Amino acid sequence: MLIKSLLLDSPKQVKSSLHTPYKSNQVLSCYLLDLGSLPRMKMKASPILTTLFAAAVGFFIGVSFPVDVTPKLQCGILPWSSCFSHSTMLGRLWGAPFRNSSSRTPNVTSSAPSVEVATATNTEEGSERRLPPGIVVSESDLHLRRLWGSPTQDSPARKYLLALAVGYGERANVNATVHKFLDNFDIVLFHYDGRTTEWDIEFKWSKKVTHVSARKQTKWWFAKRFLHPSIVVPYDYVFVWDEDLGIDNFAAEPYLDIVRRHGLEISQPGLDTTNGLAPTYYITARKNGSEMHKTDAGGEHCSDVHKRPCSGFVEVMAPVFSRDAWRCVWHMIQTDFVHAWGLDSNFWRCVDDPEEQIGVVDAQYLVHHAVPTLEGQGEKEKGGRLQVKARQYEEMFAFRSRVSRADNEVANRTSIQN
Incomplete structure (x- = not known):
């Protein structure tokens, strides 16, 4: 089983198994199916490896049920930042460990969600777009008006x-x-x-x-x-x-x-x-x-x-x-x-x-x-x-x-x- 391989096999075997072209959901299923056998396993790994394994299991459980609870902020710290959503972050982290060499070429027919980045555009509309349309007056004239009286009577x-x-x-x-x-x-x-x-x-x-x-x-x-x-x-x-x-x-x-x-x-x-x-x-x-x-x-x-x-x-x-x-x-x-x-x-x-x-x-x-x-x-x-x-x-x-x-x-x- 994959979990036993990760824990008990040699580093070379682990590396080989990780490069097996599993789909991400198949890998997660293997992890989850093997959770019940954890108590029966004879843990030969060191405490450090056990801790790393627990962290990995927690991570994969968390990203399997994504909930968008964070505001969409301008995150200039990260190189791919610009109002990124959980789908973009997940796509970058999820696919990287399981990507084979052929997947490095972009797939233009992929159905993965695209990221639309909000950028300022140079349009004919200016800053008045911030106003409610009903108050915008884009035209004027050269007609003189009074300083007194009702404007409706001018x-x-x-x-x-x-x-x-x-x-x-x-x-x-x-x-x-x-x-x-x-x-x-x-x-x-x-x-x-x-x-x-x-x-x-x-x-x-x-x-x-x-x-x-x-x-x-x-x-x-x-x-x-x-x-x-x-x-x-x-x-x-x-x-x-x-x-x-x-x-x-x-x-x-x-x-x-x-x-x-x-x-x-x-x-x-x-x-x-x-x-x-x-x-x-x-x-x-x-x-x-x-x-x-x-x-x-x-x-x-x-x-x-x-x-x-x-x-x-x-x-x-x-x-x-x-x-x-x-x-x-x-x-x-x-x-x-x-x-x-x-x-x-x-x-x-x-x-x-x-x-x-x-x-x-x-x-x-x-x-x-x-x-x-x-x-x-x-x-x-x-x-x-x-x-x-x-x-x-x-x-x-x-x-x-x-x-x-x-x-x-x-x-x-x-x-x-x-």
């Missing part, structure tokens, strides 16, 4: 948002623009000259709009930091405009009626060619007698409807975005760039069908005065305006390079997967 956020980068020197034109948007619009002014309090003194509406100030920054720098998609969720459309636009022939609500009717996700008002600066791109010029247009193809400067800027194009000076389109455009704005030159050439990426969902509204049009306010914000001792212009071109070329590299990475991954 006026709600407006349907649309106007964002303007402004300097105090252009306050007359900004005042005219704001008056076109007071109804149904929340308004945020991005001050690039640091002057904000003067507006409250001169214009009554100033106390009803949001002011954000950072010296010598462009509207795209502000937009990246203060027009996050979660902030503009309440707004159906977002106007991200320059301050130097003449709007005598523009009305916001009729403009949006045309945008909705033609399914435009990204748009701009047409530019008046009889006044102000001539348009840089002919597609943005207002067409007389037209409500809106989506292409300049077939004209003198554009022969291919599928090439930008012949279609699917608006400029950065006065774009209007749907909520969904802005979410995409916001992610394309580069944090380390301030001028965003070249961004408008890639607006088409943020709609499903650029030739149908990007257009110019002719019935509501603007005059572009082209006041170079920010170009004068450079350091005069280092070139002033020329210095600013040099950075604009550097950013444009760098942005093109990043877009091209990103496109190539996608193309390479696609070819590998196929």
